[in-house]
Amino acid sequence: MPSSTPLHTPFCDLLGCRYPILQAGMGGVARAELVVAVAGAGGFGCLGMVRESPDLIRQQVDQVRALTSNPFAVNLIPSATDPDLFRAELDECVRLRIPVLMFFWDVVADAVARAKDAGCLVIHQVGSVEHAKRAEAAGADMIIAQGVEAGGHVHGMVSSLVLLPQVVDAVSIPVVGSGGFASGRSLVAALALGAHGIHCGTAFLATKESFAHDVHKQKILSATECDTIHTDAFAINWPPHSNVRVLKTEVTESIESQPYGHLPDKIPRRVVAEEQGRPIYWMSTDSPLKSMTGDLEKLAMYAGQVTGQITQIEDVQTVIHRIVAEAEATLQQLSNRS
Template structure:
């Protein structure tokens, strides 16, 4: 069987071989995972949301000790205190990071500062309006997140509609995000007008991910209907910031009241620790390798694509499986479109 070419123009822009991006998951997408994805031909994004300049420096050095391939650093200007954001950006520029990936509200000043420093800018958005704003601000790539996504979700529209809608409206490359975890998903995204996919849950469930083993085990056990959309995990983030997580004792106790939880009205109860830092019930913190305490009550982020994840391979194996599945999906489509009318497949 001849192979189909999966290399898209955005691969040349980013400097990767395959159009599969690692989501810059805070806490989870650390240097080991970023380097593993990059070495396998994908595109790694380092999750450094509201982290110190010292940790950014440490993690970037670790990536560069493991791979020579380009990568991005994920920051969230709209949810980061101004002085910390200034320090994070300055550190990334000093380190000559090749690209930055922004998320949440478009902050044109942050995009402009990155572009002035000669840095490639990817921007994750959750609506058509935000995609247009990112393009107008100077972003080079827009990552379009459907409501199926795990973690923080900044929109309400499913990826099937939103990705095609944005692809029709912007001139910069579009990457699809939210529920994309397999090769068939990659093919579907490309059919909608995207040039690649952005995967969180699929790479969280890998050996190199910095997520706690308990979080990974829950992903393997979960189905799509086990994920819930809620703003209950609101501490440490701006109000009205919903997330998708695997249901747990916290969400079960809420019953049908999954929305409308303002951080100012939530209790501050310490339930876990990470590196000496107390973690609160209802916080945005997820369980990491270094976390101890009541792991079950913490936010176990996962998208609806969790239904398609049933193993815990190394990141390179996950990427290889996605690419192999894409070839199978394309071959199947090729057979269907070339079938004679009335012929049996």
């Protein structure tokens, strides 16, 4: 439950957590073990259930609830999911009484309305001021403003430093900063820009509790801030022109001279891995998971530019407590300067 700390913000009151640190709903990577660990360390966890079956959603929710009584979110993406599957996902979340739903990409007002009618809090991740306004108008309770330096799917072209204060000024609901946030100093910076907290993906992907495959985690450890690429080449499974930020690998060498303009329908279906009988294609949006086998180095290695700050695989509690301790120390240093 929330308690008074130097970092306490309305984010903590709204979501029922101790620290204003929101774990990204990384599809596939954010499973029950990660969510429970984030909740236990005082942050707010989110199950990444994009394009997953209602059965898997139910299984993962049951696992979370068996291990923690803390609230959590489920991340769904309407515009990247078959409409029938999305309706089934949302129906299952409503049936399970999920307290918070996190949406991303295009603002689908009907989805927000359905979630709100069911009593859910809605967090909407956006990449522009215009989409932030649309999300608020649709009924969202909180906005995640994602800068272009973020890992995974990226919906805008503006850096966090520029986007975050503009979104804060444009809406009346709490805003969370995303993209470039993995430290206590960056948490303080986000608060100074008007945010109520931070949204972290790469920092939690590279933890012991993450469902990412070790090959992905190790790639993050060896990468610097210059070792990512922003591209729409990993296109299979998503709408055309959906940009992502991934680590540079042998796969990306062939597209670095032309990172944009890759259409899903034009990409040959080459199976490079499998997950419990499901084929995983080269240049798909699938990232390497513990449940996959095959040539995993040919898959999308999502990571933000903060990858240069991550030098070892740690448990979630260590990561969160370090962010909090550094943030509190930074606030004290700033106070001492006055």
